[in-house]
Amino acid sequence: MAPPRLRFAPSPTGYLHIGGARTALFNWLYARRFGGRFVLRMEDTDRERSTPESVRAILDGLRWLGLDWDEGPEVGGPHGPYFQSERTALYREFAEQLIRERKAYRCYCTKDELDERRRIFEKLGRPYKYEGICRDRTDEPDRPFVVRLRLPDQGAVRFDDLVCGAIRKEISDLYDEVLCRSDYVPLYDFGCVIDDHAMGITLVGRGQEHINSSFPQLVLYDYLGWAPPAFAHFPLILGPDREKLSKRLHPEADVMLHRRNGILPEALLNFVVRLGWSHGNDEVISRAQMIEWFDFDHVGTTSGVWNPEKLLWLNQQWLKQKSPAELEAPFLEQLREKGFSAEPGERLRGIARAQQERSHTLAEMADLSSYFFAEPEPDPKARAKFLTAETRPILQRIRDELAKLGSFDAAAVEPAFKAVAEALALGMGKVAQPVRVALTGGTVSPPIQDLVALLGRETALARLDRAIGSI
């Protein structure tokens, strides 16, 4: 069997959203697993709403997620151009062919006329479907027109969806929809069919909201004498309110918002792939494993609800297993975003290592690390409890021991604490916690020896001195 060809065909009318990202992911995974090709095509035929900025945003989003395309914008390929706005000659050719063959016709009804009729029908409580007024007109007035599909008189359209199984619809439930405008700029179904065929697409994977457009598309394939691709319709992703995840209602639909929030691309992919697909009991799944395991048999049919807690948990899992070097750049980005003057390097990686398993996001990691980059903001409650006359000698003792240290790394610092605790006949907790408050302002930090080492001799001693002096 020839290698499958799949595509992702977004319309550049805004940022890359989660639903689109998952559609892209599923198609990409299938292509990667079965040695196929993954094509990216911009469906920019809505001139009002399509923008170059959106093209940029979608490309950036896909790249951030690591979903690379074999053919498409910026990489080219043998089936270009990959922007529908540059392919009108092709649409015109087939539109005219369909008209000649009486499988389509020019319709001169104006938008206002149609709106008016729609209003009347709605007032009567009946759904409006274009009645085929221009079906049999023979004149060709010099007026704007649209090209409409001439539906067969009867019959049904059926297909076997790779995810949903057998689906069918009566022709009588369809209507003569608009294929393209006077200038032959196509609408969705027409552009989709022409391009999927021209680009050799063998498998169309998209969201379930497109199930209903499969029927007219299948009619088109039949009219054009082309073998249709296989279809796979994926379950929808719903917002917490159980409505389809949309840009308007749900801010979390923005892929790049999650990047700004400190989510790792691996985690977002992992979260989203599990919304609708599963592999036994596996939860934390890498890109490589996804490619190895993905198939449509295990894509479910029920819509999934966005679950922010699970995303956070997954992100923590990924954060934990990243190396400090991998975390360095995105961590730095977060810190600077928050106004800290951090520099890349050994120390930053050390802080990342110390914080990575106690954070859900890179943003949280940056927040938790504030005292490494600025003077701590003292928490009054922590002060009152741990910086007292009773703990003052402990702080002093630790300060003295630390000052004596030749090396100031964690391995050298830890024995100093142990020694003080032993000398004072106290548990580690009694010793470490006051120091923690003195050094960070609060009661939460990495293990005390890591904290001290990361702060460095000068800062650690200065903060201890200040705490001692303030009691």
Place this chain on the structure above:
RNA sequence: GGCCCCGUCGUCUAACGGUUAGGACACCAGCCUCUCACGCUGGGUACAUGGGUUCGAAUCCCGUCGGGGUCACCA
């Protein structure tokens, strides 16, 4: 409203006629422990509903109810 799709814990899901209906997130309890986390152990919560088919149904069929999608010169 017409049409299309769907219906297992609160959420994501496993199960592909025979299981005490499994796992994960979240939640609760405990352990670990210098704090916070991580980790570990344990706990509660689900087959929408009514009828069939079958020796046997969460799994197959039909009805009901419920949810979502779609009905544009958007995609």
